[in-house]
Structures are given as C-alpha cells and as structure tokens.
Amino acid sequence: MKPDRIAAEPASYSISELAREFDITTRTIRFYEDKGLLSPARRGQTRVYSPEDRVRLKLILRGKRLGFSLDESREIIDMYDPAHGNVEQLQRLLERIEQQRAQLQQQLRDIQSLMGELDDAEARARASLARNTDS
Amino acid sequence: MKPDRIAAEPASYSISELAREFDITTRTIRFYEDKGLLSPARRGQTRVYSPEDRVRLKLILRGKRLGFSLDESREIIDMYDPAHGNVEQLQRLLERIEQQRAQLQQQLRDIQSLMGELDDAEARARASLARNTDS
DNA sequence: GCAAAGGTTTACGTTAACGTAAACGTAAAC
DNA sequence: GTTTACGTTTACGTTAACGTAAACCTTTGC
Numbered sequence: 001m002k003p004d005r006i007a008a009e010p011a012s013y014s015i016s017e018l019a020r021e022f023d024i025t026t027r028t029i030r031f032y033e034d035k036g037l038l039s040p041a042r043r044g045q046t047r048v049y050s051p052e053d054r055v056r057l058k059l060i061l062r063g064k065r066l067g068f069s070l071d072e073s074r075e076i077i078d079m080y081d082p083a084h085g086n087v088e089q090l091q092r093l094l095e096r097i098e099q100q101r102a103q104l105q106q107q108l109r110d111i112q113s114l115m116g117e118l119d120d121a122e123a124r125a126r127a128s129l130a131r132n133t134d135s
Numbered sequence: 136m137k138p139d140r141i142a143a144e145p146a147s148y149s150i151s152e153l154a155r156e157f158d159i160t161t162r163t164i165r166f167y168e169d170k171g172l173l174s175p176a177r178r179g180q181t182r183v184y185s186p187e188d189r190v191r192l193k194l195i196l197r198g199k200r201l202g203f204s205l206d207e208s209r210e211i212i213d214m215y216d217p218a219h220g221n222v223e224q225l226q227r228l229l230e231r232i233e234q235q236r237a238q239l240q241q242q243l244r245d246i247q248s249l250m251g252e253l254d255d256a257e258a259r260a261r262a263s264l265a266r267n268t269d270s
Numbered sequence: 271g272c273a274a275a276g277g278t279t280t281a282c283g284t285t286a287a288c289g290t291a292a293a294c295g296t297a298a299a300c
Numbered sequence: 301g302t303t304t305a306c307g308t309t310t311a312c313g314t315t316a317a318c319g320t321a322a323a324c325c326t327t328t329g330c
Contacts, residue, residue: 117215
C-alpha cells in the first residue's frame with residue numbers, strides 16, 4: 001500500500017514555478033544551468049525540472065545566503081552527490097569537508113558575536129527611545 | 136596605578152601593518168575608505184589608523200565572511216555607533232536590528248543543516264575509503 | 271647623492287552574478 | 301485568427317569589489 005495524500009509532491013516543475021517558489025527570476029535559473037549547477041531534462045525545447053533539480057536549486061540558494069560563490073556551492077553540492085571514485089579523490093574530498101567545517105565554525109562565531117552586539121544595540125536604542133518619549 | 140605590559144596595544148597603525156595583519160591588500164583598505172567605511176587620520180599625506188579604525192576594519196571583514204555587502208556592513212557598524220538622534224531614526228534602527236536578527240537566524244539554520252550534511256558526507260567518504268583500502 | 275622601502279593619487283581592467291531587451295516558437299483562450 | 305501566457309536563444313549592459321599599473325612624493329640607510 002503506497003501511502004497517498006500525504007502532501008503529494010509534484011513529479012516535475014516548470015522554470016517559472018520554481019522561480020515563483022524561490023522568488024528568483026527565470027534568468028537566474030537559466031544562468032545557474034549555464035554555470036553547470038543545474039541540468040534539467042528537456043521536453044522538446046522546454047526545460048523540465050525534477051524534484052532532485054529542485055533540491056539542488058534549494059541548496060544553491062542556501063549557499064548564497066551563507067555568502068558562497070556559485071563555484072563553492074557547486075563543490076559542496078557535489079560533495080553530497082554520488083560518484084566519488086578513487087582513493088585520492090576521497091582524500092581530497094575529506095580535506096574539503098574539513099575546510100568547509102572550519103569555515104562554518106568561523107561563521108558561527110561571527111554570528112554569535114554579531115547577535116550579542118545586536119542585543120546591545122537594541123538595548124541602547126530602547127533606552128534612548130524611553131528618554132526621548134517620556135517627560 | 137595603570138597596569139602595564141599586559142599586551143600593549145599600539146596607538147596607531149600604518150596601512151601596510153593592517154594589510155599584513157588581516158591578510159588583505161592596501162588597495163582594499165583604501166577602497167573601503169573610498170566607500171566611506173573608514174576615515175583614518177592623516178599625518179601629512181600619509182594615513183594613520185587608530186585602534187578604533189582597526190576595529191572597524193575587523194568588523195567589515197567579519198561582515199564579508201558572513202556574505203554581507205559593504206553597504207550592509209556599514210549599516211551594521213553604524214548601528215553600534217553613537218549618534219542616533221530622533222525617535223523615527225531609532226524606530227528604523229530597531230526595525231533594521233530585527234531584520235538583521237532574522238537573517239542571522241536563517242544563516243544559523245543553514246549552517247546547522249550544512250554541518251549535518253558534512254557529517255554524512257564524511258561518513259560516506261570514510262566508508263568508501265575503507266572499502267577501497269582493505270582487501 | 272641616491273637607491274630602496276613605503277606612501278600617495280588617478281585611472282583603466284576584471285570577474286561574478288545576474289538584468290534587460292530583442293526576436294522568435296507554441297499552445298491555450300477567446 | 302489573434303491576443304495572451306509561457307517558453308526559448310543570443311547578446312549586450314550593469315554593479316560590486318577589488319586588481320593592476322603608472323607616475324609621483326618622502327624618508328631612511330649606505
């Protein structure tokens with residue numbers, strides 16, 4: 001028994017559907033394809049995106065939010081993909097993973113301190129507001 | 136009694152000292168000045184950077200690591216600076232702070248998930264390595 | 271006195287990541 | 301049958317964040 005009606009997932013997406021969902025332009029999606037980050041199927045001339053394509057796009061945009069370049073995002077996404085062949089490749093992959101982890105930890109620290117400063121700034125702003133508002 | 140010899144901080148820095156410390160070029164530092172992010176003193180024609188200037192530079196680079204544009208970084212840095220005058224300004228400041236906080240929280244989530252995926256990727260790589268190495 | 275080390279301004283070049291627009295195909299809607 | 305909506309390719313334009321290079325001071329060591 002296949003479970004049904006559990007938030008059915010579309011089998012494919014058009015380019016404008018994806019553009020709408022992620023609030024980007026179709027130009028952007030085609031640009032990502034041009035850069036080798038996506039390779040949707042074609043129905044005639046028209047691009048047809050699979051759920052996997054959609055996930056890749058999602059990962060690209062997550063990378064963007066973290067300030068990664070498209071090249072970096074592609075590297076990271078390919079890390080999680082199949083087809084890592086020989087031993088040297090795997091060694092290099094492990095190194096890249098370590099680098100990525102270090103960078104993310106740095107970002108984490110940066111976020112922590114920035115959050116703290118935002119707290120301070122908000123407190124000062126509210127204090128200043130109180131002073132200017134009462135009386 | 137002023138405590139002395141507790142990691143004495145220089146009273147000023149040259150442009151190349153800062154460039155070396157943060158591993159950027161002098162061109163970059165001048166560029167930031169051009170964009171209004173720094174305004175060092177001058178000794179004759181030569182730029183002289185105070186410890187405060189150095190901190191600002193540090194904040195700019197932290198912003199870069201988080202994928203912020205220079206304009207965004209300037210905004211954030213100015214948030215933590217003095218001179219917020221009237222009530223409307225303060226209101227807008229509080230809004231910006233809230234936006235920033237939301238963005239940082241999104242980045243936090245992104246980092247969490249990416250970290251998890253890195254763990255997976257590493258595990259798979261190590262498993263694959265083990266398979267290819269033994270026998 | 272002069273070469274080397276650091277500083278300056280001015281200005282053109284470059285790369286990433288798209289925006290914008292033209293010119294065209296196709297399929298559904300009226 | 302033609303507007304409307306959506307898709308395509310091709311190509312030139314734009315912005316941010318610097319790189320690179322020329323042409324020029326000024327101080328310091330020899």
